[in-house]
Amino acid sequence: MSAAILLWAITFAQIALAIAMALALTRMIKGPRAQDRVLGLDTLYVNSMLLLLVFGMRTGNTLYFEASLIIGILGFVATVALAKFLMRGEVIE
Amino acid sequence: MNRIFPHPLLMIFLIIMWLLLTHFSLGQLIVGSAIAFIAVQGMAALQPDKPRLKRWDLLLKLTGIVLYDIVRSNIAVARIILQGGKRARKSGFMTIPLDLRDSTGLAALAVIITSTPGTAWLDYNAARGTLLLHVFDLVDETVWLDLIKNRYEYLLREIFE
Amino acid sequence: MNHFDDLPLWAACLIAAFLFIGSGLTLIGSFGLHRLRSFYDRIHAPTLGTSWGTAAIVLASITCFSMLQSRPVFHEILIGIFVTLTTPVTLMLLGRAALYRDRVENNPGVPALDPPEGILDQSSQTDKSESAQQDDGKPE
Structure with a gap:
């Protein structure tokens, strides 16, 4: 009984997070401006981090936790670098 | 006290983080404390403004x-x-x-x-x-x-x- | 999924509820990111996923692994702390970058920097403020 409930909930969460990733990806591709793409990328990173946590629960393996932590750190650094670039890189001063 | 342990809160937080990332044992506590000690010395070398909590x-x-x-x-x-x-x-x-x-x-x-x-x-x-x-x-x-x-x-x- | 069978029913329901809330909020946030019209509206949407979306999934994961290993497992809380601390930094930087770009291009609907007399009075006295740097970038 509890296994059925959990399996159903985890499948729902995985589907919802996958759709969320797809939506963030469309925002990243569609633009219209560079800051929208960076925001889409940031959301994509957070969503994939959460998806990996749910994967870890499904398999019962704590190794996924480390992967999601690394994705979170990489996403943070990437977004900060890109935002800094938007601030100074493209506009002629 | 202040010379050796400049940021006690940060040090405690780092030790806890180390123990959470590995597992609770005496050996990990020693390794984590050593790493936290070095990190806190590095932090003190940057000389940040010390936040003061009043309440x-x-x-x-x-x-x-x-x-x-x-x-x-x-x-x-x-x-x-x-x-x-x-x-x-x-x-x-x-x-x-x-x-x-x-x-x-x-x-x-x-x-x-x-x-x-x-x-x-x-x-x-x-x-x-x-x-x-x-x-x-x-x-x-x-x-x-x-x-x-x-x-x-x-x-x-x-x-x- | 044999490793779930020994979980008690209440724990399974709790984990399922947390998962439902967390993934639902994240999905709504990404949907808002997809659907809203202006950038400054869209910057609010991902915070749904990074505040309670992350918190609920982290709580679900903590409950699940604590029950599975029958000892408290807390390391997922690091992800929660990490996301709470880093999201404001990224969103603030992005918002300021967008504001800066819109001001430089003189786009409508963006607040102007400040009343000019304030700039003349005060930003000459300060040496390290970021706003003084931005004054140079604004074409008048």
Whole structure:
């Protein structure tokens, strides 16, 4: 009984997070401006981090936790670098 | 004491983080303490401004208030997004004059405002002490002004100044 | 999924509820990111996923592994702390970058920097404020 409930909930969460990733990806591709793409990328990173946590629960393996932590750190650094670039890189001063 | 352990809170936090990432055992405690000790020395070499906490009890109260507000604004923003264009909604910028000057307090305010859905911190003018916000559901400016000034800033000034 | 069978029913329901809330909020946030019209509206949408979306999934994971290994497992809380601390930094930087770009291009609907007399009075006295740097970038 509890296994059925959990399996159903985890499948729902995985589907919802996958759709969320797809939506963030469309925002990243569609633009219209560079800051929208960076925001889409940031959301994509957070969503994939959460998806990996749910994967870890499904398999019962704590190794996924480390992967999601690394994705979170990489996403943070990437977004900060890109935002800094938007601030100074493209506009002629 | 201060020479050897310049940032005791940071050191405790690093040890706890190390133990959470590995597992609780005496060996890991020793390794974690050594790493935290070295990291804290590195932090002290940077000579950051030391934040001063005046009121520990109010910090807990603030955390509770912020958690409650995040739940409430989560529901509000989710409802607006799901309702779509059926309801007239006006989002906009607003400028708030702040009396808070402590940099740690300002950082805490930035974290609170940004992590609450519905408000985004855009710019802070350090010379004039004004804050530029973007509000998702700007029905009444005075409500938001009252929220920031009386609910958060008052407590933060009590805690840090 | 044999490793779930020994979980008690209440724990399974709790984990399922947390998962439902967390993934639902994240989905709504990404949907808002997809659907809202202006950038400054869209910057609010991902905070749904990074505040209670993350918190609920982290709580679900903590409950699940604590029950599975029958000892408290807390390391997921690091992800929660990490996301809470880093999201404001990224969103603030992005918002300021967008504001800066819109001001430089003189786009409508963006607040102007400040009344000019304030700049003349005060930003000459300050040396390290970021706003003084931005004054240079604004074409008048």
